[in-house]
Amino acid sequence: MNKKITILNCILFFSYSGISLADEITLKNGSHLVGEVISKEGNNLNFKTPFAGTIKIKWKNVVNLKTDDPVKILLKDNSIRISRVIKNEKDHVTIVGDSKTETLNQSEMSYIKPELWQLGEGYKIAGSANVSLKHQSGNTDYQESIIDGSLTVRRLKDRVKLNAQYEKAKSSGESTANNWLFGGQYDYFISDKTFWGPNFYLERDEFSDLKLRQSYGIHIGHQYFESKQLNLSIAAGLAKTFEDFDEAEDDNFMSAIWGLNYDQYIIEDFVQLYHRQQGLFSLENSSKYVIKSWTGLRFPLYSGLSISTEAQIKYDSNDGDGVDKTDTTYLLKLGYEF
Numbered sequence: 456m457n458k459k460i461t462i463l464n465c466i467l468f469f470s471y472s473g474i475s476l477a478d479e480i481t482l483k484n485g486s487h488l489v490g491e492v493i494s495k496e497g498n499n500l501n502f503k504t505p506f507a508g509t510i511k512i513k514w515k516n517v518v519n520l521k522t523d524d525p526v527k528i529l530l531k532d533n534s535i536r537i538s539r540v541i542k543n544e545k546d547h548v549t550i551v552g553d554s555k556t557e558t559l560n561q562s563e564m565s566y567i568k569p570e571l572w573q574l575g576e577g578y579k580i581a582g583s584a585n586v587s588l589k590h591q592s593g594n595t596d597y598q599e600s601i602i603d604g605s606l607t608v609r610r611l612k613d614r615v616k617l618n619a620q621y622e623k624a625k626s627s628g629e630s631t632a633n634n635w636l637f638g639g640q641y642d643y644f645i646s647d648k649t650f651w652g653p654n655f656y657l658e659r660d661e662f663s664d665l666k667l668r669q670s671y672g673i674h675i676g677h678q679y680f681e682s683k684q685l686n687l688s689i690a691a692g693l694a695k696t697f698e699d700f701d702e703a704e705d706d707n708f709m710s711a712i713w714g715l716n717y718d719q720y721i722i723e724d725f726v727q728l729y730h731r732q733q734g735l736f737s738l739e740n741s742s743k744y745v746i747k748s749w750t751g752l753r754f755p756l757y758s759g760l761s762i763s764t765e766a767q768i769k770y771d772s773n774d775g776d777g778v779d780k781t782d783t784t785y786l787l788k789l790g791y792e793f
Contacts, residue, residue: 477523478502483516492522495567497684511723517543520567525553529569531562533647541567575611582606585763585790599624599632601786614642614650634660638733640674640690640714651675654692654712656733663771666699668745670735672712685719696735698773708739718753727753746770753790763788 478492480502493501493509500517503509520541528536528550540551549558571577582605589599603620617639624632640654656670672694679687691713698706718729730750737743751765767784 479521480512480517481519482512483518488512492520492526492568494569497682499684500567514543515545519543526568527574528564529566529573530559531565535574572610578608578610580606580608581793583790583792585788587786587788596628597624597626601784601788603788612644613652614644616640616642630661632662634658634662634665642676644678648678649675650678650690654694656694656735660771664700664702665771665773666701667697668699669697670694670710670712672710674712674714676714683720684723687717687719688715690714693738694735696737703773708737708743711736711738724755727755729753742772744770744772751786751788755792759792761790761792763790 478490480488480492480500482488488502488504490502490504493503495501495514498514500512500514500520501509502512520543522539525537525539528538528541530536536550536552536557538550538552542549542551547558547560548564549556566573570579572579584604585602587599587601589597599622601620601622604618606615606617608615617637619635619637621635622632624630636656636658638654638656641652642650643652644650651674653671653673655672656668658668659665672692674690674692676688676690679689681688691711694710694712696708696710713732713734715730715732717731718727720727729752730748732746732748734747735745747767747769749765749767751763753761753763755761763786765786765788767782767786769782771780771782
């Protein structure tokens with residue numbers, strides 16, 4: 456009877472663990488973990504275990520990694536290595552392949568099990584949608600809603616980015632805000648980090664006399680960092696801008712444009728700091744420029760849901776008489792990321 460139970464336990468164990476849980480890592484403290492290597496990006500190794508789900512392990516704490524199936528390793532120069540064994544030391548890694556063993560500096564290795572788009576196969580879609588609502592009643596009857604979203608489609612050599620926002624507000628039944636903006640850009644990477652391409656920007660602000668601002672241009676930029684942990688890109692270029700006002704005189708001019716996108720987890724997987732900025736400066740009238748920024752802290756919750764605190768600041772030198780040229784809005788937003 457005991458023999459039958461032992462055999463049954465063995466069958467259940469191997470059925471449960473399976474091929475996907477046959478990878479093994481050895482840590483500096485001598486511990487051994489069995490599971491599945493999900494990926495290595497930056498300073499972390501994502502490892503799926505049968506007892507705690509997917510966990511993050513600091514790469515510096517890993518001594519040895521063995522996989523049941525060969526894994527792809529992407530290097531900084533975009534070349535690929537395939538191996539079942541990776542030995543990790545302070546300044547270098549040793550990749551044991553079927554035909555040869557290779558020792559590399561730590562900085563030369565970018566990813567273990569990279570995503571398909573990073574290998575030039577397919578694409579990656581990422582985006583977000585956020586909503587902020589405010590309702591106040593009593594002495595003052597006030598309602599405000601702001602909806603914004605973004606979408607990015609990334610391939611190895613190019614990228615499409617879109618951003619949109621809509622704001623509407625009423626006070627005592629009277630509209631006090633009704634504006635929207637929509638912009639996008641196409642980036643073609645001429646090197647691993649440098650990109651260029653066309654862009655556009657559309658904006659309407661009813662209570663600032665702006666019927667429609669259109670900007671169509673071309674930019675060049677640099678992607679300094681691109682990962683879940685840290686992203687930073689800066690771009691600048693030239694654009695033709697058209698402004699249509701309800702009361703003021705319409706205008707069109709050549710302009711210099713710039714953009715900055717930054718986000719970073721300051722507490723891993725818990726608090727993300729972000730800042731996005733757009734600027735437009737007339738090359739024909741130095742007193743005419745527009746600067747917008749979105750700065751905040753994002754707190755991921757569960758299954759893509761998040762809460763954010765954000766400050767939106769807009770300075771528009773074109774705003775007419777009696778209109779404050781600086782508009783600052785503080786928001787508490789509920790969002791979803793995918």
